[in-house]
Every structure is written in C-alpha cells, then in structure tokens.
Amino acid sequence: MLSIVLLVTDSKTQILSQxxxxxxxxxLPIHVVASSPVLFFHWIGNDLEDxxxxxxxxxxxxxxxxxxxxxxxxxxxxxxxxxxxxxxIGTASKLSEEAIFARIVxxxxxxxxxxxxxxxxxxxxxxxxxAVIGSTGVIGQVVRVGLFRSSIMLITDSSQGIPVQFVRSGxxxxxxxxxxxxxxxxxxxxxxxxxxxxxxFVTSGLGYLYPEGYPVGTxxxxxxxxNSPFLSIVAxxxxxxxxxxxxxLMSGNENKSSTVPxxxxxSN
Amino acid sequence: xxxxxSSKNYNPDWISLxxxxxxxxxxxxxxxxxxxxxxxxxxxxxxxxxGRYALSKLIIVFLADRLALRVRMFPVWQQSFIILFLLxxxxxxxxxxxxxxxxxxxxxxxWIAVLVGAxxxxxxxxxxxxxxxxxxxx
Numbered sequence: 002m003l004s005i006v007l008l009v010t011d012s013k014t015q016i017l018s019q020x021x022x023x024x025x026x027x028x029l030p031i032h033v034v035a036s037s038p039v040l041f042f043h044w045i046g047n048d049l050e051d052x053x054x055x056x057x058x059x060x061x062x063x064x065x066x067x068x069x070x071x072x073x074x075x076x077x078x079x080x081x082x083x084x085x086x087x088x089x090i091g092t093a094s095k096l097s098e099e100a101i102f103a104r105i106v107x108x109x110x111x112x113x114x115x116x117x118x119x120x121x122x123x124x125x126x127x128x129x130x131x132a133v134i135g136s137t138g139v140i141g142q143v144v145r146v147g148l149f150r151s152s153i154m155l156i157t158d159s160s161q162g163i164p165v166q167f168v169r170s171g172x173x174x175x176x177x178x179x180x181x182x183x184x185x186x187x188x189x190x191x192x193x194x195x196x197x198x199x200x201x202f203v204t205s206g207l208g209y210l211y212p213e214g215y216p217v218g219t220x221x222x223x224x225x226x227x228n229s230p231f232l233s234i235v236a237x238x239x240x241x242x243x244x245x246x247x248x249x250l251m252s253g254n255e256n257k258s259s260t261v262p263x264x265x266x267x268s269n
Numbered sequence: 270x271x272x273x274x275s276s277k278n279y280n281p282d283w284i285s286l287x288x289x290x291x292x293x294x295x296x297x298x299x300x301x302x303x304x305x306x307x308x309x310x311x312x313x314x315x316x317x318x319x320g321r322y323a324l325s326k327l328i329i330v331f332l333a334d335r336l337a338l339r340v341r342m343f344p345v346w347q348q349s350f351i352i353l354f355l356l357x358x359x360x361x362x363x364x365x366x367x368x369x370x371x372x373x374x375x376x377x378x379x380w381i382a383v384l385v386g387a388x389x390x391x392x393x394x395x396x397x398x399x400x401x402x403x404x405x406x407x
Binding site (some may be wrong): 113 | 319320364367
C-alpha cells in the first residue's frame, strides 16, 4: 500500500525530489563498492600500458591538440563575426558555454531504463533538465538529481525527444529514442521531406532544453511506405552512448527552465 | 560488467534470486517489511521512481514464502521452474508499473534475463547453501 502511495507521489509530483536528493547519499557507498571492480580493471589497464604505446598516444594527442587549437583560433574570429552579424539583424545571440565536467559512474542499476549515473549532483550545481553533451554529440538530459550523483537519461530512451535540424537541408523535426538498442527514430517527417541517407542532424535549440548546434545523429535508413504519409527513419546517435566515460553537463538553460514545462513530462 | 545502458544487459536480478533463496531456506524469516526496505534501497540506489522495486520485492518475498515449504521437496532443477515463475512475475510487475507511469523501455533483454536467472538457479542455490553452511547460519 505504502509503495503504491510512494509510486504515485513520486511519478506525479515533485514533492519527493528534495527528499531523494538527501536520501541518495545512502547510495553513494554502494555505488563506490559496486563500481570498484571496473575501476580496478581500468586502473590496471592504464598502469600496464607500455612505454611505446604511451608515447604513441601522446604524439597523437599532441597533433590533435595542435589541430584543435588552430581551429579554435578561427572559431574565436567566427564567433565575433557571428555576434556582430546577429547584432545587425537584431537577434540576441545566446552562446552558453558554462558546463560541469562529469564522469560516468560504472554502475548500471536499472535495466528497465536507458539511464546512466554521473558523479556530479545537486551539490555541484547539476539540476533536472540539464542537457548532457559528450565529446562527439548529445548524450541526453539529467532526469534525477541526488546530492553527489545524478542520473542521465540517454537520447535513445523511448521517452526522449529532441528538436533537431538537418544540416544539409535545414529541415526541422523531432527525433525520438527508439528504446530498442542504440538507435533513434524520426517519425514526423513527411514523405516529401528533403532527407537522405547519411544526413547529419544537430540540435535546433527549439524547446530550450538542448543548446543549439550540437550533433545528435546520422540517418542510417529511410523507408518510404505508400500507405503512410510519413517516412520511417532510423538514425544512429552521434555520441558514443555506450562507450562514453566523460560528459559535460551544460548549464545554459537554467534561466529558461521556468518557462518550460517539466522536461520529463514534456517529452512524453 | 555493465558498460553504459545501451549495451545488451542479460544480468538476472541477483537481489531477487538471493531473497528467494533465503525465503526457501528459512521460510517466514525475512518478513515483508525488510523485503520492502530492501526494494526501497534498490530504488534509491538506481535513481528510479521510488516504490517500484519496493513493491516488486515485497510481492516476490510474499510469494516465495508461500511456496517455500512445497518447493523444498523438489530437486534443484525443478526449483528452476518455480524461479522462472517468480522472476516472470517480478518482471511483469516492473513492466506494468513502468507502463502506467510511462518511464520505461520495453525490451526483450529483460525476459532473456529471467531465463538466465532460472537457468543459473542450481548454481546459485548450491553456492549460497555452501556459503550458509560455511558461515553456520540457520
């Protein structure tokens, strides 16, 4: 009986979220213990890398660093130009660059949802509805916040939808998680829409949850059925969802969150 | 080892299996309140909706307690069928709750995990019994 009451209050209201944040501290030692074997193997793996391998890796990283650095210089100039142009057109530019660095905790306790835990929580400034970006693309959003841990729902979860825009054609749509493995679907594209296999789509910034312009995925398969007005599209996420270890929690949309309905409810 | 959510995960629910073992070994000793608390702890640790695992563990322990005296007569491999039944019920409960509050992915992995749990039951049973005798528990 009590569990049913708990279930209803927790799923329909926000009352318990404060209590959860505090109570979740209990989970911390369990997470630490549960993730220790994996961390131990990583640690061994890192320690046993031999000298040549390390040197190789170092030179590769250095080269990458140089290339990225040179691109960054361009980026600064472009950004300045962009702001200037936007000022001319009269639209406000919003480039939020604040982010919290977080590491994914090697614990996967709930097999019924596509969620991962990260080692940042309310105490570090994480909040519900925060967009999470990996090194190659959007990972998901923060759905629950504890004091030192929070849980991130991946974009491939079937309850997740992201407003996106195709880079090549500029077509806008919403992409949903398929819930089946590592795939996305885009169910609302008309059969006449200008999309092709291999098209890349990025966050469009509509919906205020995800900042604009981060890669979300690539179209893998398009099927056109004469009986349906919509294309059936299967896409692959840009981010490595199963392999990612470090992510960024973007904190640009906090001021907007008051105007936006609860992201968990919104995406349903 | 779990590695991100999108990799295939056929791990059976170890907590349920251990709980069921203890119900069979010493019926009516665990009690419903501790079972509920263990489930709640799982909910907290997994950052899921509170009360989901609490309810499922409660029902599992209740059913296992009811079945315990009968089951102890069976050979281990026949107990696997009972385990299959219990784990199926738990998965069904979790899926049902998930569908009602709509925060779930229906995936076939979970049913495979149920099968894996039932198949592993003899191993788990023997290991836990050894452990119990070694630790001189009741």
